Amino acid sequence: MAILVLAEHDNASLKLDTAKTVAAAQAIGGDVHVLVVGHECGAAADSAKTLTGVSKVIVVDSAEYSAQLAQNVSKVVLDIASDYDHILAPASTTGKDVLPRVAALLDVAQISEVIEVVSADTFVRPVYAGNAMATVQSHDSKKVMTVRVSAFEAVGNEGSAEVVALSNSEAATTEFVSQELTESERPELGSAGVIVSGGRGMGSGENFAILEQLADKLGAAVGASRAAVDAGFVPNDMQVGQTGKIVAPDLYIAVGISGAIQHLAGMKDSKVIVAINKDPEAPIFQVADYGLEADLFKALPELTEKLS
């Protein structure tokens, strides 16, 4: 039987998370279909049909779904669930919002943040902030799971799936009021190859400018620790950690971050970790490949300059 992947998109474009979730679906093995639920989401559906390994794209395009509310999107998935053995979504805030509702309506347990597919019914997922890896075998008739996208490589764009439109429309009692998105011209945290992150040691929001200069030079995304977010230096969608974004770039540069368990949970699978901190006892040095004990206000400008 087939595998259904719930697409991550903002109506206008498909997110890379979808291509990574398709990779997890391919690891399970089977016919992969992508479901795009939204409003005026034709462009997202067009991108989805080119994903390698996808045989069918199902589009549900209606005004009721413009905000992709869990309350009604879950029912769209439920309507077609009988055709699928596996239902996957990226572990994004949308996937995490919608999929548990789908699982409960199907009366099956969900497996969250899968990082490895062992077989069609057995998966590996981190627990306790990534301090343990649990191998879980599902006994449910349908496997509903969210995928930790940083653990999978995106599939390419060599596909040509058929596109099928469904005309569901289900009103939700939830109303969308407003949205306030953070403007950034830098790469997204989830897909960046290089990430430069600042913590409490940055001292203020203004000081993040020196971090941004380094990020610009490296073409990097900018992240932050919880301390930096709570202090109001940067918006919370920049938080890397157990409860923020989970990232695994090629290079992660942690500046003025002590390295609490909760922060490490979000970045310790990065390929190369660099820590710049003036406290030689900071726990971040225990996971860093390269550590530099230095005052960040001296080291950062110097590093930015030497990279030119």
Place this chain on the structure above:
Amino acid sequence: MKVLVPVKRVVDANVKVRVNADNTKVDTANLKMAINPFCEIAVEEAVRLKEAGVVSEVVVVSIGPKVVQEQMRTAMALGADRGIQVDTDKELVPLSLAKILKSIQAQENADIVLFGKQSIDGDNNQTGQMFAALTDMPQATFASEVKIEDGKAVVTREVDGGLQTLAMPLPAVITTDLRLNEPRYAKLPDIMKAKRKPLEVMSIDDLGIELKEHQTVLKVTPPAAREAGIMVSSVDELVEKLQNEAKVI
């Protein structure tokens, strides 16, 4: 208006856990336990709604063995009015927890059910959403601001690109994110008073629900250890290593 707050007893957030020797589970014996940080934020928000005069009663519920009463007493010291413990020794998946909570809601008829967004042990982030599905309630997950206006919940949520605000009729499910509030500390007189607040104990059998076995944990292993890194002495050396050794820039 009544608020129901499910709370979970977990290993304290600052404790680094270890996997046991036979790779079957995380060794939690003799570790410091605490109320799950997100549940604590949920209790705080419920108490603030009560202090604002929006809510008249805050009920906490916890599912687990008798020791969970410690965390329920903590919640009561923070301001919850009474507690319900559903006694069980089993480790239950979120769907089973949601089913138990559904039957508690059937008798409590709470207007708002405030969950933490995830427990820091299982890291599932499912129970609130599943409860909302089973009870057919609207949900606002990852809340960073909650207002109750004209019989509606207006909730700002932390989403991937920023913030999103939703409005929904009551009863509704709200799950808390870190930024919702700063939980207070329990004062000694409140801790003493909490000991006398009503705490009802019931079993899963009392609730008349049957739970399924959904999954088996085959093994639990420690994460792959990273190779020990090196300390560099200067920015020059760092740049040199990144360019020539790690080849990442």
